[in-house]
Amino acid sequence: MRSTIFFLLVTILFNTGCRKDPPGETVSTQKLILTFDFMIDGNPLQRDTLLYMNEAGNQYMVNEIQYFISDVVLHRPNGDPVLLDAWTAIHYIDSDLPDTRRWEVYDTIPAGSYDSVSFTFGINEAKNQSLMFLNPPESFMFWPEYLGGGYHYMKLNGKWLDTNSVVQPFDFHLGIGQIYAHYPDSIIGFVQNYFTVSLPNSAFSLPANGQQQITIVMNIENWFRNPNTFDFNHWGGDIMQNQEAMRLGCENGHDVFTSIVAKQGSIEQK
Amino acid sequence: MQQRIPSGSLKSTKPGAIISLIFSLLLGFVLLHGCKKEEPSTPEWHATPYEIDIPYGFPTNLNIPEDNPMTVEGVALGRYLFYDGRISGRSDPDSMMSCGTCHIQANSFECGINHPKYFGGFPFGVTGKPTPHVMLPLVNLVWNSSGYLWNGLVSNANSNPAYRNIEDLVWMGIVAEHEMDSDTNLSKQLIQNTSGYPELFYKAFGSETVTVKNMGRAIAQFIRTLISANSRFDKYLRGEVQLTPAEIQGFILFTTEEGADCFHCHGGDGNPLFTTHLFYNNGKDSLFTGPWEDPRDRYHITGDPMDLGAYKATTLRNIAVTGPYMHDGRFATLDEVIEFYSHHLVWSPYIDPLMHHIADNGVQLTPAEKEQLKAFIAALHDEEFLTNPDFGPPDKFPDEE
Numbered sequence: 001m002r003s004t005i006f007f008l009l010v011t012i013l014f015n016t017g018c019r020k021d022p023p024g025e026t027v028s029t030q031k032l033i034l035t036f037d038f039m040i041d042g043n044p045l046q047r048d049t050l051l052y053m054n055e056a057g058n059q060y061m062v063n064e065i066q067y068f069i070s071d072v073v074l075h076r077p078n079g080d081p082v083l084l085d086a087w088t089a090i091h092y093i094d095s096d097l098p099d100t101r102r103w104e105v106y107d108t109i110p111a112g113s114y115d116s117v118s119f120t121f122g123i124n125e126a127k128n129q130s131l132m133f134l135n136p137p138e139s140f141m142f143w144p145e146y147l148g149g150g151y152h153y154m155k156l157n158g159k160w161l162d163t164n165s166v167v168q169p170f171d172f173h174l175g176i177g178q179i180y181a182h183y184p185d186s187i188i189g190f191v192q193n194y195f196t197v198s199l200p201n202s203a204f205s206l207p208a209n210g211q212q213q214i215t216i217v218m219n220i221e222n223w224f225r226n227p228n229t230f231d232f233n234h235w236g237g238d239i240m241q242n243q244e245a246m247r248l249g250c251e252n253g254h255d256v257f258t259s260i261v262a263k264q265g266s267i268e269q270k
Numbered sequence: 271m272q273q274r275i276p277s278g279s280l281k282s283t284k285p286g287a288i289i290s291l292i293f294s295l296l297l298g299f300v301l302l303h304g305c306k307k308e309e310p311s312t313p314e315w316h317a318t319p320y321e322i323d324i325p326y327g328f329p330t331n332l333n334i335p336e337d338n339p340m341t342v343e344g345v346a347l348g349r350y351l352f353y354d355g356r357i358s359g360r361s362d363p364d365s366m367m368s369c370g371t372c373h374i375q376a377n378s379f380e381c382g383i384n385h386p387k388y389f390g391g392f393p394f395g396v397t398g399k400p401t402p403h404v405m406l407p408l409v410n411l412v413w414n415s416s417g418y419l420w421n422g423l424v425s426n427a428n429s430n431p432a433y434r435n436i437e438d439l440v441w442m443g444i445v446a447e448h449e450m451d452s453d454t455n456l457s458k459q460l461i462q463n464t465s466g467y468p469e470l471f472y473k474a475f476g477s478e479t480v481t482v483k484n485m486g487r488a489i490a491q492f493i494r495t496l497i498s499a500n501s502r503f504d505k506y507l508r509g510e511v512q513l514t515p516a517e518i519q520g521f522i523l524f525t526t527e528e529g530a531d532c533f534h535c536h537g538g539d540g541n542p543l544f545t546t547h548l549f550y551n552n553g554k555d556s557l558f559t560g561p562w563e564d565p566r567d568r569y570h571i572t573g574d575p576m577d578l579g580a581y582k583a584t585t586l587r588n589i590a591v592t593g594p595y596m597h598d599g600r601f602a603t604l605d606e607v608i609e610f611y612s613h614h615l616v617w618s619p620y621i622d623p624l625m626h627h628i629a630d631n632g633v634q635l636t637p638a639e640k641e642q643l644k645a646f647i648a649a650l651h652d653e654e655f656l657t658n659p660d661f662g663p664p665d666k667f668p669d670e671e
Binding site for chain 1: 324327328329330331415521525526527528529531534538539540541548575619621622623624626628
């Protein structure tokens with residue numbers, strides 16, 4: 001056994017020479033590439049223009065979106081889940097930062113076929129700890145300690161045309177909710193609002209030594225519909241201290257994400 | 271106090287994965303060492319690395335260019351140059367100007383509203399030409415990777431390599447009409463001919479020849495040491511002191527949307543820099559074109575109309591001594607600033623979406639809440655930083671030693 005390993009080492013060494021490969025390339029032969037897109041009403045998001053109408057009839061625009069996903073799980077047909085547990089187990093996506101919209105997962109992912117992909121929208125209770133991200137941009141997502149701590153799951157910032165025909169800012173921010181004895185002080189409890197997303201039509205197969213790209217699409221209009229019609233005129237511009245509004249938003253989250261599984265051999269280059 | 275790092279769970283790791291891991295580690299090691307190029311053998315010159323200790327809760331990534339590593343000798347030289355008026359290329363005491371002429375430690379490296387010459391805190395250059403905007407503090411700049419100056423002109427994203435980092439603000443300050451209004455050749459020659467300096471340049475950079483590039487490097491190294499992390503609030507975060515009830519109430523107001531709603535742009539417990547170093551239109555004006563156009567707002571950097579009237583959200587550390595406030599110095603006191611955020615926001619299509627209290631013209635704080643907010647902001651005052659002798663002017667310049 002030991003000599004085999006030695007032999008292998010030497011062979012790999014000779015074959016790779018001094019090429020600069022991405023970390024882990026030489027050991028992890030299968031690779032998953034997750035990319036992130038934003039759509040509204042079936043079209044690519046056009047930012048900063050009052051182009052859209054939500055189900056409540058609010059005319060609105062989107063300026064920027066920042067969010068976290070975590071606990072990405074690949075489900076095998078036999079039910080054996082593969083948890084992507086690379087050091088970047090929590091991934092940050094920012095509409096302004098192209099680098100965040102591509103996540104190359106170098107874990108050793110077994111080759112074979114998979115039925116579906118699921119993930120946590122936001123960060124689960126155990127992992128959502130204050131000061132675990134010290135560096136921007138993730139650190140800018142901090143959720144104030146007083147309101148439950150940890151990090152925003154999402155900041156979706158935009159503007160809508162209010163009943164007085166004035167364009168007003170909205171900050172659709174989701175994270176840990178609070179239970180108040182007397183609003184807005186006397187917080188007596190917190191509500192974990194993160195939830196699991198199962199991506200429909202996300203079956204794929206990962207050939208040995210192959211790679212697979214899956215695009216995770218946020219269909220923005222769905223945050224504001226099904227089952228709850230979210231009306232900005234009713235809920236106003238900010239919801240971090242309004243658990244009811246965050247609950248409705250998170251309930252709508254179940255069908256916000258869809259996936260596009262790239263055909264094998266058609267990996268989009270960076 | 272211990273900092274928490276994400277706990278990588280090994281639940282799903284198969285033994286095979288562990289073996290692969292060991293493999294890759296081994297392999298990486300061998301490759302790294304096998305391919306390391308021989309360092310060109312340097313003669314005796316050697317500078318001592320300067321380590322920046324990361325304060326509790328601060329980012330670990332530092333904006334230090336690869337070609338200007340921090341050294342004890344570089345920082346020491348930078349401090350002399352920062353305070354030496356001869357860097358302006360002039361030796362006549364009346365027209366000498368240094369960085370420290372405007373950037374004064376006691377005012378968190380601004381000129382301060384009580385400046386005897388820059389009346390009201392509005393500085394001007396040697397020829398009397400006012401600076402286009404008021405001052406910015408030099409605090410914790412080693413953590414700013416999003417651009418220096420009010421509009422972020424000097425940044426790694428600038429396609430012109432002459433406008434990338436703090437180093438570049440040195441030649442810019444020497445030539446700017448509203449600052450030293452000089453010539454980099456003059457200042458280089460004067461420093462070269464001042465006894466003591468060539469030796470210090472050798473110690474810092476291995477060459478006695480004074481170059482503008484090395485002057486920039488040294489001053490930038492000094493500025494990167496200007497770290498403020500010992501305010502009452504820092505001590506509170508580290509569990510060393512308790513805040514007063516008014517400060518706590520102010521902290522809650524600062525970090526809640528239904529309170530004063532400052533944290534999205536100015537930081538808080540998860541971002542102790544008390545700034546994002548990003549650019550926002552915070553609702554001061556409604557007109558930004560024609561006579562109201564400012565050729566130095568963020569829009570003139572990005573060309574994105576959403577950036578009209580946007581400027582850098584400054585840090586609120588030591589804010590009491592850095593008046594007047596906003597890029598144009600329109601507010602003389604912190605009370606005026608708090609009044610503004612509370613009641614006098616102005617709507618425009620360009621207002622940042624984070625200013626969602628615009629519908630009510632502001633966050634509508636009560637008089638008691640305004641006092642609490644001020645008490646909290648005062649807890650960001652770091653007297654140790656403002657009096658640290660390492661940051662102040664040297665007792666003697668190199669030719670006086």
